[in-house]
Amino acid sequence: xxxxxxxxxxxxxxxxxxxxxxxxxxxxxxxxxxxxxxxxxxxxxxxxxxxxxxxxxxxxxxxxxxxxxxxxxxxxxxxxxxxxxxxxxxxxxxxxxxxxxxxxxxxxxxxxxxxxxxxxxxxxxxxxxxxxxxxxxxxxxxxxxxxxxxxxxxxxxxxxxxxxxxxxxxxxxxxxxxxxxxxxxxxx
Numbered sequence: 001x002x003x004x005x006x007x008x009x010x011x012x013x014x015x016x017x018x019x020x021x022x023x024x025x026x027x028x029x030x031x032x033x034x035x036x037x038x039x040x041x042x043x044x045x046x047x048x049x050x051x052x053x054x055x056x057x058x059x060x061x062x063x064x065x066x067x068x069x070x071x072x073x074x075x076x077x078x079x080x081x082x083x084x085x086x087x088x089x090x091x092x093x094x095x096x097x098x099x100x101x102x103x104x105x106x107x108x109x110x111x112x113x114x115x116x117x118x119x120x121x122x123x124x125x126x127x128x129x130x131x132x133x134x135x136x137x138x139x140x141x142x143x144x145x146x147x148x149x150x151x152x153x154x155x156x157x158x159x160x161x162x163x164x165x166x167x168x169x170x171x172x173x174x175x176x177x178x179x180x181x182x183x184x185x186x187x188x
Contacts, residue, residue, distance in 0.1 A: 009046045009087045009094075015079045019131035022124065023089050024098060026082035032063055035083070043094075048087065052094035053116045059097060062112065066099070080109060086128050088119075095119040098132060107143035108181075109136075120155070129163045137184050147180040 010016045010025035017024040027035065034042040036055055043051040055063065063083055080103045086096040096115035103109070111132070115125045136142045147165060149156040157178070165180040 008089075009048055009085070009092050015135070017131050017135045018089075019127050021089055022095075022128055022131065023087045024084055024128055024131060025087075026079045026084045028082075029067070032066070032083045035085075036060060036063055046085070046094075047092065048094055049092040053118075059114070062099060078103065080104065084132075086113075086115070086124070088124075095124055096128065098128060104141050107141065108146055109142060109144075110146045110148070112147070125155075125159045126162045129159055133163055133182060142184065144181055144183045148177050149180065150176050151178055152176065 008023060010023055013025045015026055031042065031045065034045060035052070039051040039054055042048075066081060066083065080100040082099070084098040085094050086098055087094050096113065096119065098111065098113045101110040101112060111129075113125060113129060115128075133145060136145055145165075146168075147160055149160065151170070160180045163182070165182045167178050168181045169179045170177060
């Protein structure tokens with residue numbers, strides 16, 4: 001699927017990912033900073049149909065961390081150091097976020113994601129993660145993806161399971177985190 005320029009918030013961007021209902025793309029550093037400071041102006045700059053929900057504290061911490069550690073925010077050469085926006089194609093609304101927790105180490109990169117509450121329960125997270133996993137397998141530097149979820153987050157556990165991830169362990173029995181992995185399919 002390829003939306004026309006007037007339907008797309010991210011047309012022409014490097015590493016843009018499309019699925020049936022979604023368009024997903026890494027934001028530049030100025031766009032990320034605008035998202036953190038002025039969602040109305042951010043929406044105008046990206047030609048979104050409406051301003052997204054204000055970033056919650058966890059998103060702010062993650063974005064501040066990306067900025068602080070100086071990850072490149074260069075979507076063309078390194079999509080790992082950027083906040084990715086998830087937009088609904090039919091409405092051009094930003095409905096969630098995706099990111100990597102840094103560059104791949106030994107061929108594996110850790111992912112994080114979130115769908116805004118108003119858009120949950122519609123399969124958007126599963127669709128986004130499937131599309132991004134498929135995109136990941138086009139990259140030579142990735143052989144696996146990992147994720148972390150809270151044990152009580154049943155929705156996230158279902159998303160990762162539907163997308164082919166498997167639980168590979170937990171932090172410690174007294175901790176609340178589960179660790180997941182998916183490996184690049186072997187070619188036959």
